[in-house]
Amino acid sequence: MSDRPIITLTTDFGEGSRYVAAMKGVILSTDRQATVVDVSHSIPPQDIAHAARTLAEMVRWFPAETIHVVVVDPGVGSDREIFYAEFPDCRVVCPNNGLLTNLADRENPRKMVAIENPAYWLPRVAPTFHGRDIMAPVAAHLSQGLLPDLLGTPRTELVRLTPHAASACVTTGKEQGVGQKIEGEVVEVDSFGNLITNITRDMLADCPGDTSVTVRCDEHETVGIFTTYADQPPMTLVALIGSSDLLELAIVDDSAKIMLGVGAGAPVAVAW
Amino acid sequence: MSDRPIITLTTDFGEGSRYVAAMKGVILSTDRQATVVDVSHSIPPQDIAHAARTLAEMVRWFPAETIHVVVVDPGVGSDREIFYAEFPDCRVVCPNNGLLTNLADRENPRKMVAIENPAYWLPRVAPTFHGRDIMAPVAAHLSQGLLPDLLGTPRTELVRLTPHAASACVTTGKEQGVGQKIEGEVVEVDSFGNLITNITRDMLADCPGDTSVTVRCDEHETVGIFTTYADQPPMTLVALIGSSDLLELAIVDDSAKIMLGVGAGAPVAVAW
Amino acid sequence: MSDRPIITLTTDFGEGSRYVAAMKGVILSTDRQATVVDVSHSIPPQDIAHAARTLAEMVRWFPAETIHVVVVDPGVGSDREIFYAEFPDCRVVCPNNGLLTNLADRENPRKMVAIENPAYWLPRVAPTFHGRDIMAPVAAHLSQGLLPDLLGTPRTELVRLTPHAASACVTTGKEQGVGQKIEGEVVEVDSFGNLITNITRDMLADCPGDTSVTVRCDEHETVGIFTTYADQPPMTLVALIGSSDLLELAIVDDSAKIMLGVGAGAPVAVAW
Numbered sequence: 180m181s182d183r184p185i186i187t188l189t190t191d192f193g194e195g196s197r198y199v200a201a202m203k204g205v206i207l208s209t210d211r212q213a214t215v216v217d218v219s220h221s222i223p224p225q226d227i228a229h230a231a232r233t234l235a236e237m238v239r240w241f242p243a244e245t246i247h248v249v250v251v252d253p254g255v256g257s258d259r260e261i262f263y264a265e266f267p268d269c270r271v272v273c274p275n276n277g278l279l280t281n282l283a284d285r286e287n288p289r290k291m292v293a294i295e296n297p298a299y300w301l302p303r304v305a306p307t308f309h310g311r312d313i314m315a316p317v318a319a320h321l322s323q324g325l326l327p328d329l330l331g332t333p334r335t336e337l338v339r340l341t342p343h344a345a346s347a348c349v350t351t352g353k354e355q356g357v358g359q360k361i362e363g364e365v366v367e368v369d370s371f372g373n374l375i376t377n378i379t380r381d382m383l384a385d386c387p388g389d390t391s392v393t394v395r396c397d398e399h400e401t402v403g404i405f406t407t408y409a410d411q412p413p414m415t416l417v418a419l420i421g422s423s424d425l426l427e428l429a430i431v432d433d434s435a436k437i438m439l440g441v442g443a444g445a446p447v448a449v450a451w
Numbered sequence: 452m453s454d455r456p457i458i459t460l461t462t463d464f465g466e467g468s469r470y471v472a473a474m475k476g477v478i479l480s481t482d483r484q485a486t487v488v489d490v491s492h493s494i495p496p497q498d499i500a501h502a503a504r505t506l507a508e509m510v511r512w513f514p515a516e517t518i519h520v521v522v523v524d525p526g527v528g529s530d531r532e533i534f535y536a537e538f539p540d541c542r543v544v545c546p547n548n549g550l551l552t553n554l555a556d557r558e559n560p561r562k563m564v565a566i567e568n569p570a571y572w573l574p575r576v577a578p579t580f581h582g583r584d585i586m587a588p589v590a591a592h593l594s595q596g597l598l599p600d601l602l603g604t605p606r607t608e609l610v611r612l613t614p615h616a617a618s619a620c621v622t623t624g625k626e627q628g629v630g631q632k633i634e635g636e637v638v639e640v641d642s643f644g645n646l647i648t649n650i651t652r653d654m655l656a657d658c659p660g661d662t663s664v665t666v667r668c669d670e671h672e673t674v675g676i677f678t679t680y681a682d683q684p685p686m687t688l689v690a691l692i693g694s695s696d697l698l699e700l701a702i703v704d705d706s707a708k709i710m711l712g713v714g715a716g717a718p719v720a721v722a723w
Numbered sequence: 724m725s726d727r728p729i730i731t732l733t734t735d736f737g738e739g740s741r742y743v744a745a746m747k748g749v750i751l752s753t754d755r756q757a758t759v760v761d762v763s764h765s766i767p768p769q770d771i772a773h774a775a776r777t778l779a780e781m782v783r784w785f786p787a788e789t790i791h792v793v794v795v796d797p798g799v800g801s802d803r804e805i806f807y808a809e810f811p812d813c814r815v816v817c818p819n820n821g822l823l824t825n826l827a828d829r830e831n832p833r834k835m836v837a838i839e840n841p842a843y844w845l846p847r848v849a850p851t852f853h854g855r856d857i858m859a860p861v862a863a864h865l866s867q868g869l870l871p872d873l874l875g876t877p878r879t880e881l882v883r884l885t886p887h888a889a890s891a892c893v894t895t896g897k898e899q900g901v902g903q904k905i906e907g908e909v910v911e912v913d914s915f916g917n918l919i920t921n922i923t924r925d926m927l928a929d930c931p932g933d934t935s936v937t938v939r940c941d942e943h944e945t946v947g948i949f950t951t952y953a954d955q956p957p958m959t960l961v962a963l964i965g966s967s968d969l970l971e972l973a974i975v976d977d978s979a980k981i982m983l984g985v986g987a988g989a990p991v992a993v994a995w
Contacts, residue, residue, distance in 0.1 A: 181483065191915075195738045197781055200784070203760050207760070216472065224978075236469065237473065256951025257951070307952065312966075369464075370464050371496050408525075408527065408528060454755075488744065492739055508741065509744055512745040679801070694852030
């Protein structure tokens with residue numbers, strides 16, 4: 180019966196990359212009893228913002244003691260630090276390069292430590308692969324119960340990405356009854372071609388959801404915010420709040436990405 | 452020593468999808484001792500027939516008590532039901548949308564239950580992701596030994612896809628000595644470009660296999676049914692019964708898909 | 724607490740292939756306690772040299788008792804043998820078709836056995852999938868402690884690929900002070916578009932690394948060999964010794980593959 184916290188891996192190495200396998204080998208060499216779960220290795224290369232969103236979305240589905248290792252590290256070998264960060268619902272080992280932005284936007288870390296003590300690293304560290312030589316063995320030691328304070332020096336300052344959440348709710352002439360408008364963008368396209376936006380369920384708390392609401396994506400428009408794809412007939416453009424609590428646009432039984440010809444970065448506006 | 456039945460995952464989410472990781476997180480949050488094995492996340496989006504074939508092919512390689520979770524679910528959020536189905540050689544949790552067709556063609560399920568009891572689901576169920584919020588935790592509970600009868604109401608009716616097996620063996624003028632003909636199609640292309648058909652070893656039981664047999668695929672023709680690729684020289688079109696007991700067409704040491712320019716749906720005929 | 728050696732899988736089946744899942748099912752059917760780790764299923768189809776390099780690179784990151792199963796097997800069904808080979812730092816089960824070349828270049832195997840005893844195979848062996856029907860169950864038995872000598876007959880001869888290491892260090896007129904030149908080629912492109920060559924750290928032991936060194940790749944040239952990407956500004960072509968101890972060429976913060984328009988096979992020369 181394993182009582183180890185799970186270790187997850189999120190990287191931009193690509194599915195089937197042997198760099199991922201090397202990390203797993205190092206973890207299992209350090210701790211044969213480790214349980215390693217792949218979150219994704221399909222983060223677009225060096226896309227810290229994408230990984231930061233993925234991390235914040237994923238942690239809620241894992242036990243709180245899970246150790247999430249995130250290696251999207253364009254600054255590897257520079258003086259950027261590697262952090263251990265502890266949140267109420269997860270623990271993370273990653274470069275301090277903005278990857279923790281979305282998690283920290285939600286809740287402050289209760290502990291941060293700069294990973295500096297080579298006692299828990301591989302004996303030889305390649306300057307271009309700290310994921311394998313530093314983060315993997317550190318995660319394995321943490322999973323075995325190592326006290327995080329032994330990893331290095333406490334830290335309080337976090338590198339944060341500039342805000343990439345939806346622009347705040349813009350009230351235009353509410354007093355005159357003109358209504359509200361929220362502007363955001365498509366941040367991700369899933370395997371079905373659904374367009375995931377950065378407009379959250381919370382931002383839409385006051386939105387009636389009925390046909391008085393207009394949702395625009397690029398040049399395309401639809402009315403109403405529905406509950407599920409099956410609420411509308413095939414080939415219809417539908418807006419709904421998806422399983423990650425984000426507004427998404429979908430073509431029922433088809434790909435919105437292909438049918439609308441839009442992708443990440445496309446502007447999205449909700450008005451009512 | 453784990454004595455849990457294995458849980459497998461088959462979806463159309465794409466390799467590296469964080470939706471898959473969320474399902475694993477939910478399973479491991481419910482049961483830290485679960486063993487999860489990926490079958491494939493490369494089912495073409497919403498292709499129930501493809502997933503049904505994959506499922507029927509895969510289960511034989513796993514222990515009979517294994518719980519196979521299949522999430523190809525275009526009707527998520529509609530009134531389609533989610534089933535627990537028990538066969539002599541496997542157990543399955545999936546939407547009742549045709550995914551069990553090929554398994555049930557082979558052998559009747561000995562038990563079917565509609566999954567209705569929210570006690571074994573996540574507390575909050577997103578209308579667009581029952582794989583994560585219902586099927587994953589149910590599989591984890593089953594793996595821990597939950598009695599399937601507690602999941603909901605017994606069912607006897609299964610949604611089935613219209614037949615997509617090879618058309619039955621067409622005997623044309625056997626009395627006049629004209630011989631037999633079997634017509635089917637390419638249903639899958641593997642990573643080597645081999646063309647996998649829906650003509651089974653059983654259908655070919657009376658086929659002599661020698662050069663009196665003609666195999667046609669689209670406009671291309673070859674004679675004889677061989678045992679393995681190495682039976683013929685490089686760059687030759689060869690027909691053989693593959694490792695899934697299905698007739699396949701291959702170009703020795705090359706890609707039949709590219710060389711013949713055909714893919715899924717191409718007509719295949721065997722005549723002797 | 725599992726005390727089994729890990730089993731790794733390396734194939735050319737493609738990520739998400741159900742052939743991989745079948746192998747995992749067979750391993751876990753033979754030994755429920757097995758731990759299976761994917762190295763890569765993205766080996767280019769039938770590319771034995773690529774797999775041989777990957778294997779030699781990967782084993783060092785895993786515990787020495789690990790059993791690496793490698794299925795890149797264009798000769799499946801021919802009279803090529805399947806080997807169990809034991810090296811000081813790993814154990815391998817694979818076809819004897821050259822896959823062990825790079826491992827054996829480094830160090831002689833201390834034991835080789837032809838896998839001939841069907842007692843440890845699946846009862847029925849498909850002539851086109853020995854990975855599933857022979858190698859997978861053999862690996863599971865070995866992981867459980869089976870003595871390798873029971874698998875078949877001892878062997879001493881290994882099939883080797885023709886040398887594909889960098890051409891040896893060519894000294895041109897060193898006496899006249901003209902310097903040294905090493906010629907190799909790009910053997911792999913990683914997910915970042917970095918060009919990995921077959922020129923090793925050892926070959927460069929005498930190379931000063933400073934601006935007196937010229938590195939040429941196809942028509943492109945750069946000077947100096949750096950330690951990490953961060954040593955040079957964005958969009959610069961940089962040569963460095965990567966995390967696998969191989970010379971690589973990278974464009975800082977971009978893809979050398981795309982920016983230079985070169986891939987595997989491109990000639991690389993280092994001169995000083």
